[in-house]
Amino acid sequence: MASALGQGCLGGKAARGSGHSSLQQTRVQRQQSTYYPPYRCPQQKARRQPTLVSQALAAPSAIAEQTNDGLGLWEAAGGTAATHASSWGLNSGGELGLPLDFTTYYQLGRQIGAGAYGTVYEAIEKATGDRLAVKVLPKQRGKLSREKTLTKIQQELEVLAALQDCQQVVCLEDIFEDSQWVYIVQELCEGGDLAQALATHGACTESQAAAVIYEVLKVIATCHAEGLLHGDIKPANFMMRPSMSNPWKAIDGGRLRNPWLMAIDFGCSQPVHKARAFMRRTGTPVYMAPEVFQRQYGMSADLWSLGMMFYELLACRLPFWDSMDDCKSKTIDEVGKSVVTDDVPMDYGPFEALSKQGMDLLHGLTQRDPSKRITAAAALEHPWFREQLGYACKPGQACSNNIVALDKTPACSIFGPELAFEAAC
Numbered sequence: 519m520a521s522a523l524g525q526g527c528l529g530g531k532a533a534r535g536s537g538h539s540s541l542q543q544t545r546v547q548r549q550q551s552t553y554y555p556p557y558r559c560p561q562q563k564a565r566r567q568p569t570l571v572s573q574a575l576a577a578p579s580a581i582a583e584q585t586n587d588g589l590g591l592w593e594a595a596g597g598t599a600a601t602h603a604s605s606w607g608l609n610s611g612g613e614l615g616l617p618l619d620f621t622t623y624y625q626l627g628r629q630i631g632a633g634a635y636g637t638v639y640e641a642i643e644k645a646t647g648d649r650l651a652v653k654v655l656p657k658q659r660g661k662l663s664r665e666k667t668l669t670k671i672q673q674e675l676e677v678l679a680a681l682q683d684c685q686q687v688v689c690l691e692d693i694f695e696d697s698q699w700v701y702i703v704q705e706l707c708e709g710g711d712l713a714q715a716l717a718t719h720g721a722c723t724e725s726q727a728a729a730v731i732y733e734v735l736k737v738i739a740t741c742h743a744e745g746l747l748h749g750d751i752k753p754a755n756f757m758m759r760p761s762m763s764n765p766w767k768a769i770d771g772g773r774l775r776n777p778w779l780m781a782i783d784f785g786c787s788q789p790v791h792k793a794r795a796f797m798r799r800t801g802t803p804v805y806m807a808p809e810v811f812q813r814q815y816g817m818s819a820d821l822w823s824l825g826m827m828f829y830e831l832l833a834c835r836l837p838f839w840d841s842m843d844d845c846k847s848k849t850i851d852e853v854g855k856s857v858v859t860d861d862v863p864m865d866y867g868p869f870e871a872l873s874k875q876g877m878d879l880l881h882g883l884t885q886r887d888p889s890k891r892i893t894a895a896a897a898l899e900h901p902w903f904r905e906q907l908g909y910a911c912k913p914g915q916a917c918s919n920n921i922v923a924l925d926k927t928p929a930c931s932i933f934g935p936e937l938a939f940e941a942a943c
């Protein structure tokens with residue numbers, strides 16, 4: 519347990535399927551067929567059909583009657599995975615109602631990542647030669663029953679499908695299963711994750727952190743608007759889409775265009791139940807909010823985790839431990855004790871140099887009392903972003919501080935254009 523504290527995800531993680539009628543069909547062609555699942559999006563999220571996604575999510579699922587530690591999740595659902603799949607007209611066959619023929623369509627390549635549950639490989643689509651990423655999740659996870667594991671996998675998949683309109687969420691391309699594994703085929707993000715960037719290039723500057731935090735906030739705000747807790751905000755769960763030698767320098771160079779940072783892992787996401795707070799500890803302990811350890815939490819827990827990530831981007835360490843190795847030697851209760859009781863030190867190095875607005879946002883995110891913590895929507899409008907990023911500039915034009923000139927394309931379907939910054943144009 520201790521060894522996973524800095525990396526793993528404690529909580530729950532899972533579907534749909536694709537009707538593959540011919541190896542010759544490209545993914546695009548398959549999508550155009552009437553029975554292709556609704557939520558794949560090769561390069562353009564616009565190809566997705568939102569109504570079909572909502573149908574998919576409303577469809578009953580086999581394992582949905584399992585509640586997540588009494589949290590009331592999926593209580594309303596019933597039926598079977600087979601009905602789930604057949605509601606999309608899919609040619610399915612596995613326990614989750616997914617197609618079983620991953621190897622017919624894809625060739626697994628080298629391993630490119632690993633998390634607490636998933637191992638991620640590069641994959642080649644046989645028909646097109648396209649390079650993609652495939653997250654392979656075991657159907658049996660430690661002591662967890664197979665049924666509960668499948669519930670978690672299905673939940674991860676449903677959340678990923680529900681968020682496909684958000685440009686900052688990795689594109690879901692295909693899903694398969696066999697007797698032991700579930701295969702989640704995704705867009706390949708070649709630029710590495712933010713944890714790797716921190717390990718390789720060290721802490722970033724305030725304006726670079728602002729560019730990162732702004733993108734992550736869009737994901738959190740989308741989740742919350744959709745009634746979902748992300749549940750595992752941390753650098754390792756955000757990946758740079760393009761390959762670049764130094765992401766921090768690429769941000770400074772203003773060469774990035776949205777979407778450049780992608781959320782890749784929704785294994786700890788949960789729908790927020792209207793009547794009850796979450797109680798089950800879930801997430802990666804060193805990023806978990808105090809109230810998560812106290813087993814009474816809601817969406818604001820994501821903002822605390824973002825505060826930890828903001829801190830780490832600036833200081834290359836987390837507030838309560840000198841290094842990741844230091845916190846890995848702690849038990850979850852020891853981590854929880856520090857998070858619940860210790861002050862967040864902000865009286866050294868990068869925090870002394872942090873601007874007033876930056877400090878204001880960091881304080882807002884690291885409020886111990888969740889009711890006093892800044893919300894995702896309010897954080898997105900924080901003046902720090904205008905100050906640091908010069909979002910007042912028009913897309914394609916140089917900003918005053920030459921940071922990232924964003925496109926004015928909607929961040930996520932629910933937001934519309936970047937209105938918060940238009941007034942200053």
Ligand SMILES: Nc1ncnc2c1ncn2[C@@H]1O[C@H](COP(=O)(O)OP(=O)(O)OP(=O)(O)O)[C@@H](O)[C@H]1O
Nearest residue numbers: 526527631632633634635636638651706707754783
């Ligand atoms: N689409 C992708 N493209 C490239 N690399 C990826 C992709 N998805 C994941 N990875 C790599 O694999 C790692 C693990 O993936 P992921 O976070 O989805 O697994 P996990 O088991 O859910 O992790 P966790 O430990 O956070 O629960 C990521 O940190 C990243 O480095």
Ligand SMILES: [Mg+2]
Nearest residue numbers: 633754755783
């Ligand atoms: Mg992860």
